[in-house]
Amino acid sequence: MELFKPKRVDAGTLTPQLKNPNRVRDHLANERTYLAWMRSAIALMGFGVLIVRLRILRPPLAPQPPGNGWRLGLAFGIVGLSMVLLSTAHYFVIRRDIDADTYEPGDRWVIVTSIAVLLLGVGVIYYVFSIPLESLNAVIVE
Numbered sequence: 001m002e003l004f005k006p007k008r009v010d011a012g013t014l015t016p017q018l019k020n021p022n023r024v025r026d027h028l029a030n031e032r033t034y035l036a037w038m039r040s041a042i043a044l045m046g047f048g049v050l051i052v053r054l055r056i057l058r059p060p061l062a063p064q065p066p067g068n069g070w071r072l073g074l075a076f077g078i079v080g081l082s083m084v085l086l087s088t089a090h091y092f093v094i095r096r097d098i099d100a101d102t103y104e105p106g107d108r109w110v111i112v113t114s115i116a117v118l119l120l121g122v123g124v125i126y127y128v129f130s131i132p133l134e135s136l137n138a139v140i141v142e
Contacts, residue, residue, distance in 0.1 A: 037087035048076025
C-alpha cells in the first residue's frame with residue numbers, strides 16, 4: 001500500500017493536474033467518513049470498558065458471581081481496535097481510488113460492521129438480563 005505517493009504535475013507548470021474537478025470534495029468526504037469510523041471505534045472501546053467496570057457499581061458486600069462481563073468488554077475492545085485498523089486501511093484504499101478516478105462504492109464494510117454491532121448488541125442484552133436481580137437489590141445494613 002502506497003501511503004505517500006508523488007503527485008502528478010503538468011510538464012510545463014508546477015500545478016497539480018486534476019482529472020476530476022470534484023476530487024477535493026471527494027477527499028474531504030473520505031476523511032469525514034474515516035473520522036466517523038474512528039469515533040465509532042472509540043465509542044465501542046469505551047462501552048467495553050464500561051461493561052467491564054459495571055461490577056464496581058454494585059454494593060461492595062453484595063454477593064458477586066464471577067460473571068462474564070469481562071468477555072463482553074473484551075469483545076467490544078477487539079471490535080473497536082479492529083475497526084481502527086480496517087478503517088485506516090480502507091481510507092488509504094479509497095484515497096488511492098479517488099486519485100486514480102476508479103472509485104466504486106462497496107457494501108462489504110457496511111454489512112460486516114452491521115453484523116459485528118448486532119452481535120455485540122445481543123451480547124449486551126444477554127449480559128444485562130443474566131445478572132441476578134437479587135444481588136443488585138441486596139443492601140447490607142450495619
